[in-house]
Amino acid sequence: MILSYFIKGKMFHVEHGNFSKIYEVSQANELADKVVKFLSDLIHQKNIKDIRKIILQSGPMSFTSLRIIYSITKSISVINRNIEIVSVPSFLTYLSIVSAYSKNGILAIPTMRGDFFTCQYRGNILYDVKVQCVENMKDQLYIEDDEIFDGINLAVKQREIINTRLFYKNLKSTNNNIKIIYESSAY
Secondary structure, three states: EEEEEEOOEEEEEEEEOEEEEEEEEOOOHHHHHHHHHHHHHHHHHOOOOOOEEEEEEEOOOOOHHHHHHHHHHHHHHOOOOOEEEEEEEEHHHHHHHHHOOOEEEEEEEEEOOOOEEEEEOOEEEEEEEEOOOOOOOOOOOOEOHHHHOOOOOHHHHHHHHHOOOOOOOOOOOHHHHHOOOOOEOOO
């Protein structure tokens, strides 16, 4: 079985086998406590020994979200040492959605400081992650909070990326002691 999870704003997206759910909290600061409960409930329903692969996002995202995701993953991997951990850049997950609408543009993920992590894309290739303001950008711009992403379980899209032909160049990911298998292109 594959366990895939993704944090977006105040939402926690999870998929495990035929279980797919998006949990939402009212305040972003509640997410840290709730994610642990959400996963705990899921793991009690499923056998953790059946998990063979965990797919998680590698960012960019808030540092708190990054710590939550990696802490959960490390905890599960301590219980089941045979788990393969695959890290997928958040921008690839978003690209898998926006590429159906626009072949070229910019993806933007808000930071807590009021600016954005941005990444330019052309076709199915991502380029140049930067932190910048997005006002006055002339390219097609998709921000993480746009309606285009509403109702889509990003954990499912993240799992689907593993077998696609999406690529990135010059993207850097923080691995925080988790082996990143997904380095430069889809397998």
